Amino acid sequence: MNPPDPGSLAMNTATLWESCNLRRAVDVLRRHAVRGIAPWRDRVGEVGVKEAARIIRDSGLVVTGLCRGGFFPAPDSKRRRAAIDDNLRAIDEAATLEAKCLVIIGGGLPQESRDLRGAREMVRDGLGEILDHARSSGVSLAIEPMHPMYCADRGCVNTLAQANDLCDELVGKGGTGIGVAVDVYHTWWDPQLAREIERAGEKRLLAFHICDWLVPTTDLLFDRGMMGDGVIDIPLIRSWMEAAGYRGMHEVEIFSKNNWWKRDPDEVVATCRLRHETRC
């Protein structure tokens, strides 16, 4: 494997969750010659989307994705409608930010529900409701399969096969406006991953998120590792992405409450830079 192009490094603002607002994150990334950013809507909302777009545009950063839309399943039609409306706003924000995609997390089971199939149908139907607005706004929807341990409460789309099936169902094989985000943390265990990356192909592969799976993992949510500190063969998965035609950036997304979130953001980004070159 060749090392990755250093210019392909991007940073999800979740990696700097506790240390940086949007403006500070942008400053840190520029200091380390990082060329891409994926902001969370929380960080965007703090300054307002127009100002966020201006800050990012002035910095020359590419917006690899806006985090995040989705969360469609809800116990009643009123709340399902509210979720759709929120996604329509997220699409507008993604358009203003000129984001490469809006990352879509399916959402989990509605409260008190055990109807997993029904929840998955709500995800499909919700995507169907927002697809036209996404297309007319020039925003691509990137369905991000979530690790099965998040199935109940965050994301009931749990494999890339499922995400690809959703794309097929919504827009057909060659359809546009919707694709997938591949995060190594959520998908590395999947025996069908190589095949499904190939199936997704260049057009549907909208984002590539990197971090690592630690052994042991001590928290379901906030114990993701820095690339190289865990067991994921990131270069292998990157090779599958590239063989399928992916030429986008490599976005670091590390939720790490007790380690990386506690550190100085310059140290975090410098480490990401080094590990990207040597371990990805």
Next chain:
Amino acid sequence: MNPPDPGSLAMNTATLWESCNLRRAVDVLRRHAVRGIAPWRDRVGEVGVKEAARIIRDSGLVVTGLCRGGFFPAPDSKRRRAAIDDNLRAIDEAATLEAKCLVIIGGGLPQESRDLRGAREMVRDGLGEILDHARSSGVSLAIEPMHPMYCADRGCVNTLAQANDLCDELVGKGGTGIGVAVDVYHTWWDPQLAREIERAGEKRLLAFHICDWLVPTTDLLFDRGMMGDGVIDIPLIRSWMEAAGYRGMHEVEIFSKNNWWKRDPDEVVATCRLRHETRC
């Protein structure tokens, strides 16, 4: 859905981990008219396998499975050989106990390894090494797919499709001596679960383990829930098992360090009895 046959309730000794040695567990189960037990090798080893077999035989309990064999991946041939030898001993123990199956957990990545495909090949090869001995001993090997969150350090067989593929590869479509154990905790999220239970069919479906997925789940290992306290649609999965021809017992396996393991075993088993009848 009809409620399950109360006579189909069985208990994995892990559910009574901190309160009961084998003898005490057997006494508790008899008091609550539970007719099946799945002992762990630790509990069997404490009294010796012959005495364990005598205790269980005298109680009239069916041994739904022995937990557990597998853990084949290792960093060198010496340790891979040691794993195989340990599995051969586990098969002998399962034969002495007249267990319906020996539960097989693949094992995770060898230390310092990121070669997931290689680990999965070691699982296949290890099973191949012990299959003849299992068959000649009259012991069925039950591959238990483990939740993907255990992929790195416990079990790299993570879907029922993978377990079925392993069976196909090792013994062909109609082959015997090897099958699968379906645990709702490990598999409930899997979009292909219904299809793969059907594919496994009566001959391969060797065990059915029940508990529940709690929301939130606060620990990756030790926070399983009592049936009915979580989000798994157990009656639905049972209906798939029964439609595929499964007529075996329903084995409760709850790892719950801060809740059920702390309780009086009579309360635990009485609750399992009630929840089995009303929530499974």
